[in-house]
Amino acid sequence: xxxxxxxxxxxxxxxxxxxxxxxxxxxxxxxxxxxxxxxxxxxxxxxxxxxxxxxxxxxxxxxxxxxxxxxxxxxxxxxxxxxxxxxxxxxxxxxxxxxxxxxxxxxxxxxxxxxxxxxxxxxxxxxxxxxxxxxxxxxxxxxxxxxxxxxxxxxxxxxxxxxxxxxxxxxxxxxxxxxxxxxxx
Numbered sequence: 001x002x003x004x005x006x007x008x009x010x011x012x013x014x015x016x017x018x019x020x021x022x023x024x025x026x027x028x029x030x031x032x033x034x035x036x037x038x039x040x041x042x043x044x045x046x047x048x049x050x051x052x053x054x055x056x057x058x059x060x061x062x063x064x065x066x067x068x069x070x071x072x073x074x075x076x077x078x079x080x081x082x083x084x085x086x087x088x089x090x091x092x093x094x095x096x097x098x099x100x101x102x103x104x105x106x107x108x109x110x111x112x113x114x115x116x117x118x119x120x121x122x123x124x125x126x127x128x129x130x131x132x133x134x135x136x137x138x139x140x141x142x143x144x145x146x147x148x149x150x151x152x153x154x155x156x157x158x159x160x161x162x163x164x165x166x167x168x169x170x171x172x173x174x175x176x177x178x179x180x181x182x183x184x185x
Contacts, residue, residue, distance in 0.1 A: 037061075037066075039063075040081045041081055041082060041083055043082070043093060043095070044079060044080065044081045044082050044093070044095050047079050047095060047096055047133075047134075048066055048079045051068070051077060051079060051096075051135070054072070054135075055068050055071035055072055055077065056068075056071070063081075064080060064081050065078050065079060065080045065081065066078070066079050073100070073180070073181050073184050074098045074099060074100065075099050075100055075101050075127070076097075076098070076099040076129075077096075077097070077098050077099075078096075078097040078098075079095060079096055079097075080095040080096075080097070081095070082094075082095035093133055094118065094131045094132050094133050095131075095133065096131065096132055096133060096134065096135065096138060097129055097130070097131040098129065098130055098135065098138050098142075099127050099128070099129040099130075100127065100128050100129075100142065100181075101126060101127055102126075102127065102128040102142075102146075103125060103126055104121045104125050104128055104149060105125070105149070106125060108148065108149045109121050109125070111148050111149075111154070111155050112128075112145055112148060112149070112155075114155035114156075115144065115145065115148055115155035115158045115159055115162075116130075116141055116144075116145075116158075116159070116162070118130050118131050118132050118141055119141060119142075119145055128142065128145060130142055130145075136169070136178040136179070137166065137178070139177065139178055139179065139180055139181060140162060140165055140166075140175070140177045140178050141162065142181060143177045143181065143182050143183065144158040144161060144162055144177070145158075146181075146182075146183045161177075165177055165178065
């Protein structure tokens with residue numbers, strides 16, 4: 001019940017649903033999304049609501065995930081419902097997957113895997129996905145992946161930079177690596 005009240009309260013922050021499908025009114029779609037997400041774990045629901053505020057209503061809402069296609073710089077965004085976590089032990093579950101059309105040469109795939117297990121290259125090498133707990137850290141991982149692919153950093157250097165940037169972000173510092181994809185203009 002507490003989760004439902006939280007989602008009901010936060011849903012008021014979501015902008016109108018003008019892009020809703022013609023056969024479903026905006027109010028009906030919002031109510032349907034709220035019913036599905038009412039059973040979600042708190043952290044996952046908050047991530048989903050933040051992204052709805054940023055990118056508008058999702059294209060698909062399922063019991064275990066919500067999906068956007070072609071939203072912002074992303075080809076696909078997926079928020080998975082993940083168990084809540086111990087806030088003192090970790091930053092959050094890796095329940096946010098974001099994908100770009102980004103060609104990764106075969107000879108660079110191992111370097112990306114050495115840098116981070118959060119990155120996934122599609123079988124054909126045309127898509128790069130990252131699965132983390134926030135869009136900001138996904139931006140960081142992909143910006144560093146780009147630098148690895150371009151030969152600007154090796155995986156070890158990128159890992160050190162990633163860890164240091166995370167520490168600084170937790171201390172309230174900002175970085176352009178956290179604010180967007182620096183290689184897409």
